[in-house]
Amino acid sequence: MTDGQNALTGLRVAVLGPGGVGGLLAALLARAGAAVTCLASATTAERLRADGIRVESGQFGDFTTSVEAAERLAEPVDVLLVTVKATQLDDALERAPADVLGDALVVPLLNGVEHVDHLRRRYPQAGVVPATIRVESTRTAPGLIQHGSPFVTVDLVAVPPLEQRVRRLADALERTGVTVRVGDGEAAALWSKLNFLAPLALLTTAAQATAGEVRASRREDLVAIIGEVAAVARAEGAPADEDQVVAFFDGVPAGMRSSMQRDATAGRPLELDAIGGAVVRAATRHGIAVPVTARYVDELRERHPGS
Structure with a gap:
């Protein structure tokens, strides 16, 4: 895959926790052509499969896009975005078994600093990418996302041997309209x-x-x-x-x-x-x-x- 559009089209992304942050990124990636699966409770997954995700945003416009949804990851993906609250992390990770996830990139967009080592222990074969996001976005109902800030900025840390894969993800996110900064300093x-x-x-x-x-x-x-x-x-x-x-x-x-x-x-x-x-x-x-x-x-x- 040489150009960014092909990289987006072939990208398989699972989003663990399609709330304000996860729902927004899931919708943007799906609208741009990525294959997106949201991992959520049975009720939320059913709603997303039926109605998709509706985004109301001054930056990205108002739109609805279809996504796949499941209670538990059943097939390998290229990227797992972890977008739950820190208080929900351990329970949520049960939806993404390590043996199914394999060597995917795991990108936690959580508050705090200690979850990175926790995820590395949980997914020893995966490539855990320290990351942060700056955005104001709220889930007002299952599948309904209100994005209030005039920006979405993601910081990713790329270190060998993950650098090429992280930069591919950065390129895919940028093509959805997200601002992405790639650095090499985890701390x-x-x-x-x-x-x-x-x-x-x-x-x-x-x-x-x-x-x-x-x-x-x-x-x-x-x-x-x-x-x-x-x-x-x-x-x-x-x-x-x-x-x-x-x-x-x-x-x-x-x-x-x-x-x-x-x-x-x-x-x-x-x-x-x-x-x-x-x-x-x-x-x-x-x-x-x-x-x-x-x-x-x-x-x-x-x-x-x-x-």
Whole structure:
């Protein structure tokens, strides 16, 4: 397969968790010609087989596209996109048996950093690709996706011997309209998102307030958490500049809310352990004090048992 269109047409993709992120990527890839199978519950799979996925997007337009759907992966694929919440990961992985998946690329688009090693242990034959996504996209009903941000940006890490396959996937995603950046630094890719996400998620959820309200009323804690996470990121081998993160935080829309905050409001389990807990555990490994981050993690665990 030489050109990008042929690469897309021949690409077999399974999407584990066709929610806001997974449903959007599944629809974009299917519309562009990839063979897409969504792995979901029986009810959701039945709905997707019958009605396809409907996307409402200012960037990509409003469209409906057909996809295959199943409760469990039955045939090999080239790529498995893992797009469930961290709190749902272990249960969801039962839908993608390792012996069926084989040597596919496994691309987790989850919050946090620890899931990459977990997936490598779970799928020893597969090529696990550290990745992150930046997008605001919500599943309002099975098969109905509302994409609100004027962008979808995916960062992929390509290291030998996976580089050629990762770049093929990047090319396929780019042809759907997604912005893709390919790098070779695993720690940099994962921690660059956590540098911003951890302060945003912890502060907005604890305060039940927007980013604008938090940066005004909890400024001292905001700057402290950003500095603590940056110190841990550097110890993990990732570049981190707390001044840049503070400036970025100050520049985001005042009404921005985190997905953790939305989960708390809706009474859903929080990705607290994957986001804040991961920072605290890494800090402990490196002997770095993160008192403000740890205080927020402990406070939210008390308010949301089981998170």
